[in-house]
Ligand code: NDP
């Protein structure tokens with residue numbers, strides 16, 4: 001029985017993690033969880049899974065629900081509450097499925113408390129990859145990928161020597177606008193952007209898929225997770241999302257991991273690693289249904305955010321944190337109908353141009369760069 005701490009239980013990954021736990025009551029128990037503002041879904045999970053510790057986003061939510069939770073459940077709130085939950089003494093593995101750079105410090109707290117980290121929160125490695133991977137090494141803690149691409153690569157690398165790796169090949173669906181020209185992108189709406197052809201995900205990451213910033217963030221994550229240089233990472237457009245990613249080895253062999261586009265499979269693998277248990281919840285992949293799979297080279301002029309991500313990753317230091325912060329603010333503004341779609345990449349570009357990166361940054365340096373970028377991009381939007 002693995003004891004699980006789930007951060008971000010009301011989100012897309014959070015809810016699918018609960019599906020996996022629910023389907024495997026003999027394998028998993030939820031001992032602590034957090035959520036943000038979605039009281040309805042949050043309380044539903046609290047009553048169903050009966051965790052011992054629950055963190056909510058702020059004091060207001062805490063006051064609203066404090067009388068509605070089971071008496072043996074301890075309630076806490078705010079960033080401190082999130083960190084306390086990440087380090088809860090009874091948990092063995094922390095699924096970090098919160099969104100945004102708010103997920104960084106809880107990851108570090110989980111590592112400090114010697115928990116295995118099943119990492120969905122992209123921003124953790126994008127903003128502070130060096131610090132987080134050093135910290136995990138120092139505390140002898142494993143970071144297991146949840147994202148489908150990194151889970152695929154992780155599985156392809158199983159039992160292989162690092163020296164044998166030629167390159168990682170991340171696949172990208174192309175998102176909701178993959179068949180549109182740049183000109184057609186000028187007038188797309190939020191609703192159209194949220195309609196992803198293959199995956200059902202949270203709003204922010206669905207927009208990031210359409211701009212391909214999502215793949216860019218994944219490239220940076222892959223660099224840190226698998227300690228490979230950016231020159232060893234390629235992205236391939238693959239519209240069916242059947243091959244979740246691949247590894248090419250020096251001898252010319254390529255190993256790929258395939259599956260239906262269902263996050264429950266990589267989530268479950270992170271929870272059971274190095275074992276596998278049957279997955280009753282997920283549909284099986286039937287390749288005959290597809291008949292053929294398609295692959296295309298990426299056009300970096302079409303997907304400029306991906307180019308920005310490679311460039312920021314290569315520069316390193318505080319640059320990826322700035323990329324991420326600018327993108328978070330810009331995507332939010334797009335979701336609130338304050339800016340057009342193509343303005344997202346323009347704002348990110350402006351923020352990167354504006355920033356003089358600091359190298360070997362401390363956590364404070366990163367947080368400061370993050371904060372300043374948010375202000376800068378917000379001022380451009382206003
Ligand atoms: P969602 O927006 O669906 O969920 C985010 C979760 O975080 C919710 O539980 C939300 O609470 C909580 N949350 C948001 N802001 C705060 C805050 N300030 N403090 C505390 N909790 C907060 O996101 P996703 O599930 O889509 O994504 C989560 C992470 O996983 C992201 O980093 C994403 O990039 C990554 N990821 C997602 C994939 C997917 O398929 N969705 C695939 C691969 C990676 P509430 O809703 O209650 O306010």
Ligand code: MG
Nearest residue numbers: 147148149218
């Ligand atoms: Mg992904």
